[in-house]
Amino acid sequence: MKNAVSRRIFLNTAAKTAxxxxxxxxxxxxxxxxxxxxxxxxxxxxxxxDRIVDIHTHFEPDNPKYIDDFLRMSDQLNVTACMLxxxxxxxxxxxxxxxxxxxxxxxxxxxxDSPDVAKQVKELHDLGYRGLGELEFVKKLYNDPSYFPxxxxxxxYNWVVLFHTGIVLRxxxxxxxxxxxxxxxxxxxxxxxxxxxxxxxxxxxxGNPEYEWAAExxxxxxxxxFDLSGSTLKKLRGxxxxxxxxxWWTNTDEGTEQPNNDPSAFTKLVFGSDTSPKEVEGILTQYxxxxxxxxxxxxARKLILGGTLAKILRLPE
Amino acid sequence: MKSSLSRRKFVTRASMLxxxxxxxxxxxxxxxxxxxxxxxxxxxxxxxxxxxxxxxHYRHHEPKFLDTFLKLSDKLNLTGxxxxxxxxxxxxxxxxxxxxxxxxxxGALHLDAPDVTKQIEELHDIxxxxxxxxxxxxxxxxxxxxxxxxxxxxxYKWILMFHTGIVGRxxxxDPSNVAxxxxxxxxxxxxxxxxxxxxxxxxxxGNPEYEWAAExxxxxxxxxFDLSGTTLAKMAGxxxxxxxxFWWTDQEWEAQPTDDPSPYSKIVFGTDTGTPNIEAVLERYxxxxxxxxxxxxTRKMILGGTLSKMLNLxx
Numbered sequence: 128m129k130n131a132v133s134r135r136i137f138l139n140t141a142a143k144t145a146x147x148x149x150x151x152x153x154x155x156x157x158x159x160x161x162x163x164x165x166x167x168x169x170x171x172x173x174x175x176x177d178r179i180v181d182i183h184t185h186f187e188p189d190n191p192k193y194i195d196d197f198l199r200m201s202d203q204l205n206v207t208a209c210m211l212x213x214x215x216x217x218x219x220x221x222x223x224x225x226x227x228x229x230x231x232x233x234x235x236x237x238x239x240d241s242p243d244v245a246k247q248v249k250e251l252h253d254l255g256y257r258g259l260g261e262l263e264f265v266k267k268l269y270n271d272p273s274y275f276p277x278x279x280x281x282x283x284y285n286w287v288v289l290f291h292t293g294i295v296l297r298x299x300x301x302x303x304x305x306x307x308x309x310x311x312x313x314x315x316x317x318x319x320x321x322x323x324x325x326x327x328x329x330x331x332x333x334g335n336p337e338y339e340w341a342a343e344x345x346x347x348x349x350x351x352x353f354d355l356s357g358s359t360l361k362k363l364r365g366x367x368x369x370x371x372x373x374x375w376w377t378n379t380d381e382g383t384e385q386p387n388n389d390p391s392a393f394t395k396l397v398f399g400s401d402t403s404p405k406e407v408e409g410i411l412t413q414y415x416x417x418x419x420x421x422x423x424x425x426x427a428r429k430l431i432l433g434g435t436l437a438k439i440l441r442l443p444e
Numbered sequence: 445m446k447s448s449l450s451r452r453k454f455v456t457r458a459s460m461l462x463x464x465x466x467x468x469x470x471x472x473x474x475x476x477x478x479x480x481x482x483x484x485x486x487x488x489x490x491x492x493x494x495x496x497x498x499x500x501h502y503r504h505h506e507p508k509f510l511d512t513f514l515k516l517s518d519k520l521n522l523t524g525x526x527x528x529x530x531x532x533x534x535x536x537x538x539x540x541x542x543x544x545x546x547x548x549x550x551g552a553l554h555l556d557a558p559d560v561t562k563q564i565e566e567l568h569d570i571x572x573x574x575x576x577x578x579x580x581x582x583x584x585x586x587x588x589x590x591x592x593x594x595x596x597x598x599x600y601k602w603i604l605m606f607h608t609g610i611v612g613r614x615x616x617x618d619p620s621n622v623a624x625x626x627x628x629x630x631x632x633x634x635x636x637x638x639x640x641x642x643x644x645x646x647x648x649x650g651n652p653e654y655e656w657a658a659e660x661x662x663x664x665x666x667x668x669f670d671l672s673g674t675t676l677a678k679m680a681g682x683x684x685x686x687x688x689x690f691w692w693t694d695q696e697w698e699a700q701p702t703d704d705p706s707p708y709s710k711i712v713f714g715t716d717t718g719t720p721n722i723e724a725v726l727e728r729y730x731x732x733x734x735x736x737x738x739x740x741x742t743r744k745m746i747l748g749g750t751l752s753k754m755l756n757l758x759x
Contacts, residue, residue, distance in 0.1 A: 336659050
């Protein structure tokens with residue numbers, strides 16, 4: 128789910144962020160403080176380095192210059208985006224992806240409860256789409272069997288499917304809406320991953336606030352990953368070392384297959400921004416702060432920021 | 445849900461203390477000690493203004509319950525939402541008419557009762573203002589089978605107070621069809637979104653699902669939680685942790701229901717205890733305020749301002 132709040136905050140507070148974060152880090156410990164003190168240096172060094180793959184880029188149909196805005200940022204930061212595209216806008220993004228295959232990977236947003244959803248998925252496949260997402264606002268639990276035909280197709284296509292997980296924003300405050308975060312809990316991704324093992328299942332927001340569930344599910348399921356987009360890294364900014372508590376199994380025998388056989392538990396994370404192009408760099412800063420706070424090894428950082436998704440999506444160099 | 449464990453402990457310990465013949469003030473302090481709060485962080489001064497306790501169970505087995513409550517109400521400037529079993533509805537309705545600024549009648553109904561909507565209509569007719577504490581239902585509390593109740597309550601613009609989280613066990617030898625899993629705070633979100641005119645209060649901050657409770661209240665302007673039950677006792681040594689749950693700022697809060705930007709403004713006061721122990725619970729709230737630097741204005745809202753406004757209570 129595109130986080131309107133994150134966007135607003137970033138715009139309002141970009142200049143203040145470093146100071147605020149440093150203050151909260153100081154409150155909570157040396158590791159966090161060190162993380163934030165190193166931020167600026169890191170951003171400067173890494174601004175145009177390895178390819179970054181963003182699993183969580185919403186196409187903005189209301190912005191006629193969206194593709195241009197995105198490509199500008201992509202050139203600047205070396206970002207490839209899985210562009211989450213409403214079915215109605217499928218053609219414009221399919222064409223952009225054909226033109227810029229190194230920068231745009233088309234993903235289709237479909238409504239799982241739509242009566243012709245399977246037909247939509249087939250059409251997206253024919254247009255060259257590589258996955259689905261962000262699936263959300265479902266009327267039933269994610270693992271309800273009525274959604275299995277969609278997952279069957281995704282499995283047949285070896286697709287990547289991005290699900291919203293955890294608390295979801297409320298769009299209407301005065302009218303009734305049939306929306307419930309409880310239908311989108313991280314725990315439901317486990318059943319989908321086990322039933323459809325050729326699908327790569329990615330959970331957005333690391334299950335906020337069910338981080339431990341999300342981490343345990345990804346530990347046992349090689350085809351499940353999570354991103355840390357949304358309010359998660361903001362909420363945890365004063366206690367980023369807590370992420371180590373969730374992703375605890377580094378260098379133990381307790382994990383399952385991990386990307387590149389890397390022993391770091393953090394390799395079960397992928398990069399996702401869930402924000403507009405001009406704010407992606409701010410989210411990268413948040414990820415890097417977490418890397419510093421948790422002592423994430425360089426090899427794992429590269430996998431998280433792009434290596435894992437580049438391999439899964441077989442992206443051209 | 446009235447905490448049976450607290451009640452059991454309280455009854456045991458308070459009766460021991462009563463047996464010592466201590467005067468009221470000392471008894472109160474002793475009760476605090478008995479409940480092991482003496483070593484907890486010290487509370488700040490009580491902000492001026494009306495206190496509204498969302499969570500006062502009508503104790504029908506205590507013949508002078510209402511008199512005792514009214515005495516405490518005079519002493520503390522306390523208004524109680526009196527959670528009243530249906531069979532005792534009239535005595536509390538009468539008391540509320542007589543003491544409208546001190547007693548607010550709430551009906552403690554069973555969602556699974558076959559005539560529950562009829563009961564609600566009758567409660568409405570005799571001046572009840574909401575339902576609570578809703579507990580021990582046979583399905584998840586957001587199950588659509590309960591929607592007629594929520595529809596009716598929504599029509600009355602009532603406040604619904606739900607138990608959330610772990611629930612006390614009353615029967616240890618007999619089977620009982622009770623499950624805390626049906627009363628998770630996450631279910632309140634669905635009710636709040638489906639029925640936006642309702643005000644939903646969750647008791648106990650979802651114990652132990654505090655983060656879920658906080659996220660649900662962050663996104664839903666019509667959801668609040670109290671900190672009654674064992675929550676403040678459990679957290680006594682780590683009251684700072686409330687900062688982690690109520691972490692957001694006004695800039696990150698689209699669903700801010702009032703002009704108070706503090707996330708703590710989504711908490712209301714509730715005690716869920718016998719009258720003699722209400723002050724001890726108040727102390728626990730004050731200690732949390734100190735530990736988390738809750739702004740003065742927000743403290744007033746938590747202790748009574750928010751509920752006074754919702755219930756249209758006079759100053």
